[in-house]
Amino acid sequence: MDLDALAGCLASPACLVTQTTSGLIIGMLLFLVAVGLTLIFGVLKVVNFSHGAFYMFGAYFAMTAYQLTGSFALAMLCGAAGTALLGLIFERAFMSRVYGADVLMQLLVCYAFVLIFDDVVRMIWGPEFKSMGMPSAFQVPPLFIAGGVVPPYYLLLIGVALVAAVILGLGLARSRIGKVIRAAAHNPGMVSALGINTGLIYGGVFALGGMLAGLAGALAAPVRSLTPGMGFSVLIESFIVTVIGGMGSILGALIGALLIGLIRSFGSLGFPLFTEGLMYLFMVIVLVSRPTGLFGKEVA
Amino acid sequence: MKKTRKPGISRRATLALMGAGAVSVAAPWVARAQAKMIKIGMPTILSGRVAQLGTSSRNAVLLEVEKVNAAGGLAGRQIEMVIRDSKGQPQEAARVARELVNTDGCEMLFDGEASSGSFAVHEVARDLGVLCIHTCSEASSLTADPKQHIPNAFRCVRQGIHDSIVGASYAAGIAKAKGLKKWATCSPDYAYGRDTTGEFVLYLKKFAPDVEIISESWPKLFQPDYTEVVTKILQAKPQALYSCLWGGDLTSYIDQANIYAMFSQMEVFAVNMADYTALTVVKNLPKGIHSGDRYIKTFPPTPENAAWGDAYKAKYNEYPTNWSWQNATAVMFLDAAVKKAGSTDGKKVAEALTGLTIKCPFGADGTVTMRAEDRTLVGYAIGWGTTIPQEPYVPDVKAGDWTTIFELEAEWKKSKGYT
Missing domain, CATH: 3.40.50.2300 (Response regulator)
Structure with a gap:
């Protein structure tokens, strides 16, 4: 425990800026993965244990597109669109068959696909780790804001995640499709009776969730090494985020992810040997005080 | 016309017998070949x-x-x-x-x-x-x-003990020449990371007693994101950093530290950098990272x-x-x-x-x-050098001295109660 370092940082604007942006970066990437997880759970009532695989595919799709075209924008697009398509196929071909099944059966199917997807990546891209590399446009010196260090690429990353959060939030709250999705989450039978194709809604939600995780993977690809199975560690943290924020709540996922990011960035200064533990401790505190999570709703 | 079977051994039986005979005759040869x-x-x-x-x-x-x-x-x-x-x-x-x-x-x-x-x-x-x-x-x-x-x-x-002795001796030489007194460490949090870093620091302080460790980071093995570790090290403002991260963890760390311009702010000693698995994967390898030789075809030269x-x-x-x-x-x-x-x-x-x-x-x-x-x-080739972004990656490796290694290894064994 090094509380002096933590206090010193809180008193220094430069340190405060650096550590806060560090927390935002970690949090925003986590949010993109966790929000897909929570969205799928909220609408389909399925805990998508294979969600980390979409993060992995997003990174690999982006790397391949970047290698082929040299365009960063196209790489991001491929990462997001490719995983959306994969999500749709996965939902229609497999997950849709186990919606009514036991939770254990759903977990078994998801876990089987974690292994299958990892092996598919191994077969296509090889077992060794890969690196996409930072696009030359972002190979620039970091910015200094109030003395704190902020890399330009991370500003883009935070910006993209924020835009995704706003579009998602507004889209679900205000648009007609958003209303149908929310209605399908509450009463799929009634939505179906009104002549709306719920299968399409479910497939679309799964594709959206996969797309968001894929976008996170694509955004992470320039700064993280790519390996088969890379989605697993992200998945664990995403579960923590959804549990803290409340399963099914998008605002909860955002707040939960940002809190985890800030706990990690400031915790590494004050509690260097207990940073991971702090995350779990916080989750336990939230679960004890609010078992449904910060923004979760009580089940009637 | 009905065919009648001729008396005696049939053709099929003869073939089977011949086959069996051949196998039994050849068996010792097969066994010997095996x-x-x-x-x-x-x-x-x-x-x-x-x-x-x-x-x-x-x-x-x-x-x-x-x-x-x-x-x-x-x-x-x-x-x-x-x-x-x-x-x-x-x-x-x-x-x-x-x-x-x-x-x-x-x-x-x-x-x-x-x-x-x-x-x-x-x-x-x-x-x-x-x-x-x-x-x-x-x-x-x-x-x-x-x-x-x-x-x-x-x-x-x-x-590990040989690498630590050679690495610390090399690092101490640079620390003395450049006046690097404030050091940070960042290594994976498991037995290899803890032991190797501990031994490196032990010998670094032995060769350069002025050295002080002002910051330690222990990210977990296979951690995907090192941002909080990178910014923590930047806050501590060390003059040099030692790391025994390896493989994909090391390349992630370099990519993430690179965009904070970390490598221009301190001397970095990464024992596992000079291995082709890492050297060929990092797209923007910074110039001047100090590394031990893992395998490169130019050392021994x-x-x-x-x-x-x-x-x-x-x-x-x-x-x-x-x-x-x-x-x-x-x-x-x-x-x-x-x-x-x-x-x-x-x-x-x-x-x-x-x-x-x-x-x-x-x-x-x-x-x-x-x-x-x-x-x-x-007696294997062991040394340290600095990286460049293209082949031969580590153009000039300074070889370790086996006489010193043997001497300090013997002391270390004694201190551990092995001799």
């Missing part, structure tokens, strides 16, 4: 996150075995390698090793496991008494601790080493790893020991291996030795 083969078992990691290292171990062994077989084999017996995946799990490594000997009839073992698995395979070798050469585990205690000594087990691998690296690349379309040269050396040792013993009998080969010195492309002076007292590899 006995001429010598099976060597090898558990190694062929799946999972570090599969690349296991694959490169297998490749190197097969490359060398091909040469030995082409030259007539081991005492006239062709080598057949039986290589199995342990998935990097110690219990699986032990199971596979036992099965290779008991079921597959392997007469010797190459243990291609990382440290965790190698201790498990070592116990199998102790139990079965089979000749075993460890080819990947760098944990010093595997051969330094007398409790681990068995007459049939050898280690043909570099060691000999035609033999360069030729070996090129031959490997020509065959497998990628450069060898640190595990590759160690496994290749194990085959070279075995070949030389069998020639010296004039037999493939495990006990005789073990006796011949003890204290054996052979010519080797990876030797500091062109030779390497299997030291008699602890049956471990010494």
